[in-house]
Structure formats: C-alpha cells, structure tokens
Amino acid sequence: MDLTFTPEQTAFRDDLRSWLAENPPDPEPMDGGDDAHFAWRRDWQRRLYDAGWAAPSWPAEYGGRGATPSESAIYFEEMGRARVPFSANTLGLLLGGPTLMVWGTPEQKERYLPPILSAEEIWCQGFSEPDAGSDLASLKTRAVKHGEEWVVTGQKVWTSGAQYSKWCMLVARTDSDVAKHKGLTYFLMDMEQEAVQVRPLRQITGEAEFNELFIEEARIPDANVVGGVGNGWKVALTTLMNERAGLGFALQIRLRQLLDDLIARAAGQGLLEDPLYADALAELHVRCESLRLMAWKGLTDAERYGQPGPEGSLVKWLWSDTNQRLTELAVDIVGPEALTAGTGWSYEFLRARGNTIEGGTTEVLKNIVAERVLGLPRLKAAA
Ligand SMILES: Cc1cc2nc3c(=O)[nH]c(=O)nc-3n(C[C@H](O)[C@H](O)[C@H](O)COP(=O)(O)OP(=O)(O)OC[C@H]3O[C@@H](n4cnc5c(N)ncnc54)[C@H](O)[C@@H]3O)c2cc1C
Numbered sequence: 001m002d003l004t005f006t007p008e009q010t011a012f013r014d015d016l017r018s019w020l021a022e023n024p025p026d027p028e029p030m031d032g033g034d035d036a037h038f039a040w041r042r043d044w045q046r047r048l049y050d051a052g053w054a055a056p057s058w059p060a061e062y063g064g065r066g067a068t069p070s071e072s073a074i075y076f077e078e079m080g081r082a083r084v085p086f087s088a089n090t091l092g093l094l095l096g097g098p099t100l101m102v103w104g105t106p107e108q109k110e111r112y113l114p115p116i117l118s119a120e121e122i123w124c125q126g127f128s129e130p131d132a133g134s135d136l137a138s139l140k141t142r143a144v145k146h147g148e149e150w151v152v153t154g155q156k157v158w159t160s161g162a163q164y165s166k167w168c169m170l171v172a173r174t175d176s177d178v179a180k181h182k183g184l185t186y187f188l189m190d191m192e193q194e195a196v197q198v199r200p201l202r203q204i205t206g207e208a209e210f211n212e213l214f215i216e217e218a219r220i221p222d223a224n225v226v227g228g229v230g231n232g233w234k235v236a237l238t239t240l241m242n243e244r245a246g247l248g249f250a251l252q253i254r255l256r257q258l259l260d261d262l263i264a265r266a267a268g269q270g271l272l273e274d275p276l277y278a279d280a281l282a283e284l285h286v287r288c289e290s291l292r293l294m295a296w297k298g299l300t301d302a303e304r305y306g307q308p309g310p311e312g313s314l315v316k317w318l319w320s321d322t323n324q325r326l327t328e329l330a331v332d333i334v335g336p337e338a339l340t341a342g343t344g345w346s347y348e349f350l351r352a353r354g355n356t357i358e359g360g361t362t363e364v365l366k367n368i369v370a371e372r373v374l375g376l377p378r379l380k381a382a383a
Contacts, residue, residue: 003296005074012067013074019051020082028085034207038164042088045119054117055093062101062113069299073249080253091161092116092123094250096169099239103186103227112167112188124165125243126156126189126213127236133158134364136171137180137233141215143172143187150174150187150220152195156213158358162198163211165191169239170220171232184232188224195219205350206341243359244312249299251319252291258326258348259284266333280329287322291315310372317365320355327352 005013025044029036048054049063057072058064067075087093097116100109115121132139141154152172162168168189175183189196195218200208227235263272263281271277294315301309327349331338338345356362370376 009071009074012071013078016053016075016078017082019053020078020084023047023051024082025084034209037207038088038161041085042119042122044085045087045089048087049118054087054119055097058097058113058117059101062097062109063117069303070296073296073299076250076253080250080257083257086250087119088164089116089119089122091125091169092121092167095125095239095242096123096167098242099169099186099235100226102238103231103235107223108188108226115166121166122161122164123167123169124159124162124191125239126159126162126168126170127239128158129155130157134361136236137184139171139173139184141170141172142176143174143185143220145174145222148222150222150225152187152189152215152218152220154215156215158201158210159198159213160210162191162213163200163208167191168196168213169226171236174229174232178230181233182230184236185229186226186232186235187220188226189215189218189220190224193218203351204353205347240360241309241312244316244365248312248315248319249295251323252288252295252315255291255319255323255326256288258323258330259288262326262330262333265330269333271333277329277333284322284326284329287318287325291318291322294318310368313360313365313368314373316359317362317369320352320362323355324352 025047026040029040032039045054052063052065053075055063056065056067056075057069058066060066065071093116097113100112104112112121116123126141127136127139129139129141139154141152141156143150143152145151150172152170154172156168156170159168168191170187170189171184172187173183174185177183191198195216197214197216199212199214201210201212202208203210259281263285266272266277266281272281294311298309298311298315301311327345330345331349334345337343338349340346360368367379371378
C-alpha cells in the first residue's frame with residue numbers, strides 16, 4: 001500500500017479543500033431539537049450535491065465523480081478536517097446506493113439513486129427486530145405475495161432516521177419452509193403509508209435517533225424487490241459490508257478530531273506533563289494511527305477486489321473500543337463538564353455507549369474476524 005498521493009489525487013484533494021474553504025456549512029442550530037438538526041444536515045447535503053460533492057465515489061452516470069476508493073478516502077479525510085456535519089442521507093449514500101448499484105435493476109437505479117444523492121428522499125435500514133439483531137436471519141417480519149404486490153406485517157426496531165425517511169431497506173421473510181438464510185427477500189418499502197407506524201425511541205443522550213417500526217399489512221410493489229426473491233441474505237450482506245467499511249472510514253476520522261481536541265484540552269490544563277495522562281493519550285494516538293492505516297488498507301482492498309471485505313469488521317470493532325476509551329478518559333480530563341447534560345463532551349461520552357452495539361456488536365465482529373479473516377475454526381455450541 002503506497003500512501004503517497006498521485007498528482008491526480010493531490011488535485012482532487014486541493015479542489016475539495018478549496019471548495020470547503022469557500023463554502024462552509026451554516027452554524028449548527030442550538031435550538032429546535034432533532035428536527036432542526038436534521039434540517040441543517042439536509043441543507044448541507046443539498047449544497048454538496050449542487051457542487052457535485054455529495055458522493056464522489058458514485059459513478060458519474062449516477063451523479064457522482066467516479067472517484068476511486070483512495071480518492072473517496074481523501075474525501076472523508078478532507079470532510080473531517082473541515083469539521084463539516086455528516087450528510088442527512090448517510091445511510092442512503094453509504095449503504096443503500098452502493099447496494100442498489102450491485103443488485104438493483106436498471107429501472108431501480110434510475111428511479112432511486114438520484115434522490116438519494118440530492119437528499120430529496122431519505123433512506124433508513126429496516127433489518128433489526130426485537131428478537132433478531134445479531135442473528136438477523138431469524139427475523140420474523142413476513143411478506144406474502146398478492147398479485148403484483150407484497151403484503152408485509154411485522155416489527156422492526158432501532159431504525160435510525162426512520163422518522164425522516166421515505167424509503168426503508170427492508171429485509172423480510174418470504175419463505176418459511178427453507179433454511180432461515182434462504183427464505184429472506186430485500187425490499188424497498190415506502191414509509192409514507194398508514195400501514196407503517198414510526199415510534200421514536202429516546203436515547204441516553206436525549207435525542208431520538210432511532211425508532212420502532214410497526215408494520216401492519218404494508219404494501220410493496222413487486223418491482224421493489226432488490227436482487228430477487230429469496231436472495232435477501234446476500235443483498236443484506238452487501239449493505240452490511242458497506243456499512244462497516246464506509247462508515248468505519250468516516251468514523252475513524254471523527255475519532256482523530258476528538259483526540260486532537262482532548263490533547264489540546266489536556267495541554268491547556270498542564271496535564272501532558274503528568275505521565276498517567278501522557279501515557280493514556282499516547283496509547284490513543286497509536287490506536288488512531290493504526291485505525292487510519294487499517295481503514296486505508298480496507299479501501300485499497302476494495303479498489304483491488306471490487307467490494308469491501310470482512311476486514312471492515314476489525315476497523316469497526318477497534319473504532320468503537322477506542323472511542324469508548326477516549327470518551328472515558330475525557331471525563332477524567334474535562335471533569336464535571338463532561339458529565340453535565342447538554343455539553344459536547346457529555347454527548348460524546350453517552351453516545352459512545354452504543355458504538356459497541358450498532359452496526360454489529362463487538363462480540364459478533366470478533367467472531368467474523370476470527371472465522372473469516374484469521375480462518376480459525378467456527379465455535380461449536382455446547383452439547
Ligand atoms: C445507535 C444504534 C443505531 C442502530 N441503527 C440501526 C438501524 O438503522 N437499522 C437496523 O436494522 N438496526 C440498527 N441498530 C441495531 C443493531 O444493528 C443491533 O442492535 C445489533 O445488531 C445487535 O442486535 P441486538 O440489539 O438484538 O442484540 P442481540 O443480538 O440480542 O445481542 C445481545 C448480546 O449477545 C451477544 N451475542 C449475540 N450473538 C452472539 C454470538 N453469536 N456470539 C457471541 N455473542 C453474541 C451480543 O454481542 C450482545 O452482547 C442500531 C443499534 C444502535 C445501538
């Protein structure tokens with residue numbers, strides 16, 4: 001892996017850097033709650049879209065710039081460096097769009113990709129259920145075919161951004177008589193129907209980022225099956241691999257910013273002279289650098305083999321563990337402010353608790369790394 005930029009990569013970085021310098025986002029809204037915050041991120045995505053920067057890794061035919069994975073990494077690094085917000089339609093841009101590019105029909109790509117990019121239609125991910133999280137294949141939401149449409153009934157949970165979404169990447173059971181992985185189908189479900197009720201769940205941070213979905217005979221046209229009936233498991237894996245690789249890259253950059261902020265804070269308080277704090281910060285620095293290099297390697301592999309591999313699970317696991325350590329150390333350094341509701345550090349500390357659950361729990365990611373990266377034997381259930 002050669003991390004020296006080519007002249008093209010340097011030009012790409014300079015273009016983006018100067019655009020960001022001339023087009024900063026509006027200041028983050030301090031009032032108006034979750035809705036105002038979401039509107040702010042949506043507006044930011046629209047501005048990126050107008051300038052052709054919403055998703056440079058997407059092929060030019062779908063509105064991107066056909067950027068290589070390395071250029072895509074440069075993109076995330078520059079966005080992080082400029083400290084701009086995440087786009088409102090992050091799940092559409094990083095998960096839904098790339099999944100459609102692999103599995104979608106030409107009609108689906110033409111219909112759904114442009115409004116993902118422009119943030120006109122927001123996407124959410126309807127995978128997890130009350131009794132099916134890590135063991136996704138045991139999900140119970142059922143879809144039954146009636147003529148040219150599917151009738152869907154069931155419950156989803158933890159559906160991030162569902163309250164703002166037009167489309168849901170929904171995995172449902174379409175056949176109960178075959179092995180559980182084989183009886184699943186991946187749908188695009190229109191959220192704007194009476195049969196889909198969205199109930200926000202308030203988190204420890206105070207925000208309602210995710211929701212419960214109650215689905216009672218919702219209708220999905222047959223044309224909204226993605227990747228074929230009974231093929232939902234494979235399509236869902238494409239979504240999950242993009243989640244761990246794409247989001248992992250963006251998140252390790254955010255981690256670096258937080259660490260820089262914490263080091264500055266510790267320096268301001270004279271704590272860098274204290275070997276205990278200096279050691280802990282140095283260890284976090286080493287972890288951040290390892291994560292950065294691993295994330296780059298993941299993208300280089302994706303460039304070489306055409307899609308992200310299971311190594312993304314390692315980045316996601318180490319990122320979540322490091323972010324939790326960092327925010328815990330921040331509580332020691334920052335003091336009571338980091339435990340006071342409404343402060344930036346308290347938000348980071350509380351939000352980090354979910355990091356080892358979302359996008360695959362740490363235990364499950366360790367299993368993937370053991371079996372699919374290291375080639376260790378599968379753990380057998382005790383008799
Ligand atoms: C902030 C946040 C946002 C989320 N957003 C979404 C979203 O938008 N869409 C969506 O579909 N889901 C979303 N999720 C759900 C997330 O993917 C699940 O919570 C996750 O997959 C775990 O499932 P579960 O909560 O049912 O836990 P369970 O699967 O019930 O796990 C419980 C415990 O058992 C352990 N465990 C389970 N299986 C194994 C195993 N084989 N080996 C060892 N240990 C095991 C787990 O590690 C965990 O500690 C989100 C979660 C969070 C926290």
